[in-house]
Amino acid sequence: MPQSSALLAVNVLDASSLLAAFGALGIAVVLFAETGLLVGFFLPGDSLLFTAGLLCVPGATSGPHLHLAQVLPAALAGAVLGAQAGYLIGRRGGRALLRRTRNKGLHQGAERAEELLARYGYGRAIVLARFIPVVRTVLNPLCGVLDVPARTFALWQVIGGAVWTIGVVLAGYGLGSSVPNIDRYLLPIIGLVVVVSVIPIALELFRARRAGGDAR
Numbered sequence: 001m002p003q004s005s006a007l008l009a010v011n012v013l014d015a016s017s018l019l020a021a022f023g024a025l026g027i028a029v030v031l032f033a034e035t036g037l038l039v040g041f042f043l044p045g046d047s048l049l050f051t052a053g054l055l056c057v058p059g060a061t062s063g064p065h066l067h068l069a070q071v072l073p074a075a076l077a078g079a080v081l082g083a084q085a086g087y088l089i090g091r092r093g094g095r096a097l098l099r100r101t102r103n104k105g106l107h108q109g110a111e112r113a114e115e116l117l118a119r120y121g122y123g124r125a126i127v128l129a130r131f132i133p134v135v136r137t138v139l140n141p142l143c144g145v146l147d148v149p150a151r152t153f154a155l156w157q158v159i160g161g162a163v164w165t166i167g168v169v170l171a172g173y174g175l176g177s178s179v180p181n182i183d184r185y186l187l188p189i190i191g192l193v194v195v196v197s198v199i200p201i202a203l204e205l206f207r208a209r210r211a212g213g214d215a216r
Contacts, residue, residue, distance in 0.1 A: 054176040
């Protein structure tokens with residue numbers, strides 16, 4: 001009964017709460033949902049990976065202790081399998097969904113994704129999308145809708161997933177190893193990670209708005 005109550009009290013938007021309740025398995029599930037299912041766009045991927053890295057440092061925080069040998073494979077598996085699932089969903093049913101939906105935002109998002117893929121090329125766009133919240137959720141199914149070759153998508157999404165997950169986890173681990181009493185700065189650091197991850201979205205929106213203004 002106490003365990004059930006603890007699970008019910010989990011805050012899915014709080015990385016520390018998720019890790020305390022589910023550990024490395026929670027990382028895999030959250031990253032799968034965030035990168036593969038459109039409903040997972042709100043989940044804390046970047047802060048989850050960074051916090052997991054911090055919690056892998058023995059004695060660095062008062063939270064649960066995790067192990068890199070479990071965290072890294074779980075994060076990579078969740079990110080890679082999630083992206084592949086999103087691609088397959090988009091390829092099998094996404095185009096029909098786009099034809100039926102009246103959501104202008106979804107159609108505009110598909111057009112924008114096509115522009116980005118054309119501008120940067122498949123590889124660069126898929127890798128860069130890993131580091132941008134919401135975009136990494138939407139781009140995978142849209143790659144399926146836009147008929148990006150399956151082998152090309154699989155190659156670059158694995159590379160992007162590895163660079164993103166391993167890089168962010170090790171960044172957290174490195175900071176936790178070098179800064180004593182990291183607990184004191186945990187909330188500000190996680191807040192900074194969230195802000196930094198949102199900057200690419202803000203820049204893209206600014207560029208799009210500026211381009212629209214110039215077109216007028």
